[in-house]
Amino acid sequence: MNTSLEMEKEQKYIMQNYSRFPVVIERGNGSNLYDVDGKEYIDMTGGIGVSSLGYNNEGIKNALHAQIDKLLHTSNIFYNSTTIELAKQVTQLTKMSKVFFANSGAEANECAIKIARKYGFDNYNGKKNKIITLKQSFHGRTITTLAATGQDKYHKYFHPFTEGFKYVEMNNIDEMKEALDDTVCAVMLEAIQGEGGILPMNVDFAKQVEKLCIQTDTILIFDEVQSGIGRTGKFFAYEALGVKPDIVTIAKGLGGGVPIGAVLCNSKMEKVLNKGDHGSTFGGNPMAAAAAIEVLKVISEDVFLKEVEKKGAYITAKLKNMRTDKIKEVRGAGLMIGVELNCEVKEILNLCIQKGVLFLSAGDYVVRMLPPLIITYEEIDIALKTLEETLNSI
Ligand SMILES: *Cc1c(COP(=O)(O)O)cnc(C)c1O
Numbered sequence: 001m002n003t004s005l006e007m008e009k010e011q012k013y014i015m016q017n018y019s020r021f022p023v024v025i026e027r028g029n030g031s032n033l034y035d036v037d038g039k040e041y042i043d044m045t046g047g048i049g050v051s052s053l054g055y056n057n058e059g060i061k062n063a064l065h066a067q068i069d070k071l072l073h074t075s076n077i078f079y080n081s082t083t084i085e086l087a088k089q090v091t092q093l094t095k096m097s098k099v100f101f102a103n104s105g106a107e108a109n110e111c112a113i114k115i116a117r118k119y120g121f122d123n124y125n126g127k128k129n130k131i132i133t134l135k136q137s138f139h140g141r142t143i144t145t146l147a148a149t150g151q152d153k154y155h156k157y158f159h160p161f162t163e164g165f166k167y168v169e170m171n172n173i174d175e176m177k178e179a180l181d182d183t184v185c186a187v188m189l190e191a192i193q194g195e196g197g198i199l200p201m202n203v204d205f206a207k208q209v210e211k212l213c214i215q216t217d218t219i220l221i222f223d224e225v226q227s228g229i230g231r232t233g234k235f236f237a238y239e240a241l242g243v244k245p246d247i248v249t250i251a252k253g254l255g256g257g258v259p260i261g262a263v264l265c266n267s268k269m270e271k272v273l274n275k276g277d278h279g280s281t282f283g284g285n286p287m288a289a290a291a292a293i294e295v296l297k298v299i300s301e302d303v304f305l306k307e308v309e310k311k312g313a314y315i316t317a318k319l320k321n322m323r324t325d326k327i328k329e330v331r332g333a334g335l336m337i338g339v340e341l342n343c344e345v346k347e348i349l350n351l352c353i354q355k356g357v358l359f360l361s362a363g364d365y366v367v368r369m370l371p372p373l374i375i376t377y378e379e380i381d382i383a384l385k386t387l388e389e390t391l392n393s394i
Contacts (some may be wrong), residue, residue, distance in 0.1 A: 002036035021353055028055025031375040033358065041353070042383045044371045045360045049194070049226050049336070052253035052295060054372035059294045060256050067290035074286065076279060086289040086296075093300050094235065096248065096264035100273070101284035105225035105251035106140025108261035111278055112188065112247045113144060115265065116219045117164075118272045120185035123217075128185040134170045138195035139188065139223055148188060151196070171205045180212055186219040186247075191237035194226035194370075197362045198331045198338025206241035213246075219269070221247040225261070226336070229253035230299040230373055233309030233334030240333060253373075256295040260288035299373070308334045308373050311380065315369065318384050326391040328365075335375070339367040341391075348390050357386040 006024040024036040031054050033041045046052065053060060067082060074080050087099050102108045113131060120128035131148065133139065139148040143162055146154050150167035166184070168175045170193065180187070187209060193199040213220040222245040227237035231253055234240055238248075246269050251261035261283075265272075282288075298304055312334035319330045319339055329340040341348070345361045352359055360368040367387070371380075 006036060021350065021358075023353060023358070030054045030056070031372045031379050040356060042357045042379050042386075044369045044375075044383050045358050046370045046372045047257065048360065049231060049252045049370040050255075051257050052229060052231070052373050053256045053298055054374045055257075057256065057294075057374075059298065060258075060291050063290045063294040064258070064287060067287050071286050073282075075281065076284060080284070080286050080289075082286040082289045082293070083284040086284075086293050089293060089296050090262065091264065093296060094248070094264055097267040098265055098270040100263045100265075100278065101289070102251075102261035102263065102280050103259050103282050103285075103288070104140070104261045105223075105249065106142045106145045106261075107280065107283075108225065108249035108251050108263050109139045109145045109148065109188070109223060110142055111263045112221050112223075112249050113148065113186075114278055115247060115263070115269055115272045116186035116188075116221065118277065119219060119269070122272065124185075128183060128218075130164045130166055130184045132166045132168055132176070132179050132184055132187045134189060134193070135167050136170065136193050136196035136199060137167075137188075137190055137223075138193065140225075170199060171202045173205055173208045176205075176209055177212065180216060180218060182216070184216070184218055186221055187213055188221040188223060190223050190227065191241055192227045192232065192333060192336055194336065194368075195362055197340070197366045198336065198368060200331060200333065201241060203241050206238070206243045210243040219247060220245045221249070223249050225249055225251045226370070229295065230305055230308055231334055231336050231370070232332075233305055233312055235299070235305065237333060237336070253299075254295060255288050255291045258288045258291040260285070260292050304373070311335060311375065311377070312337065314377065315380055315384065318380075322384070322388050322391070324388060324391040332369075335369065335371055335373055337369040338362055339369075339387075341365050341367065343394070347394065348387075351390045351393065352386055355386045355390065357383045359383075359387070 003024045026036045027034050033043045133148050135150040137150040139145040147161040147165050166179050168179050222238045224236050228250045248264045326341050328342050331338045362368040
């Protein structure tokens, strides 16, 4: 009842740019969500990879309460200890040199692109200014990050886009070599393409791109907005590829549900941006920083990451053994999993919702799972049983 009333109200007052599932979420606990009519769900979406420690997490709540009692916001014309502490922890943990704080993934990528262009300006009189990204990539919704996104469906309206992006097929090193000329300042990659359909990068391709970047003084950027912060069982998904980027962008899982994004860079990149070159009113907000410190405390534990890897392997094995003729392929790492079907996913997701399990899609044919990293085996079992039954019911 409450659901339909809220949906009507939403239609009246909110711009209709989202196609939402008919669920009005009211509260959450652990890996469970509850709607306004009191129905319980197992959440395999994790707020699209954001709610890394699940819902109603005591540690995050305590950190937020303590920060709220002290200070909600101060501007970046002053210093703040919580922000500085997060900077220390996130750089030390990732062995990067310095950080810039933003509020979202798109903003983090905007900043990475600005650093790359500035480096080309400083060292090559701006001759190096192009950026290579991959086909099927996703880097955000601002005009520039849409331009960086290598998918035509995002390039239909909103012209003119920011110039200077080239798209290369993932795992095609010949195409990369061809594109990487002396006008290119950076290559930006996802170790596992999330929105594109959970498409993992080959180790060999990654290593060859890294080598080419070193040879040509091209900046290697990894967009870890979806795949980072423990999502794949490593702190960053690129660690499994054995490469070392110059710049890494993070966001989604970092705040455990509080909006925050960040750009990490190595010592080569740390002096590119100077006073006044970039900024953000909310970036480094103390409240968001307090939540992120708590998230890092949990996710930096080796045992925690091992458990993410184990749960991911458990889900993947179960999916591969599922008795259904609807699954074409299972892909991903850790708790970033895609199940490609030979039928459309939309109806399946709706049927699963009715049975109390929330899944994501990636495109029209892939069921995507980004559950809270703290999800239990019991919850996984129920979610997968529901998926299997649903696949076999249509
Ligand atoms: C979600 C996502 C973004 C954009 O993040 P926003 O916080 O929505 O701006 C960028 N890159 C990747 C890989 C993402 O998954």
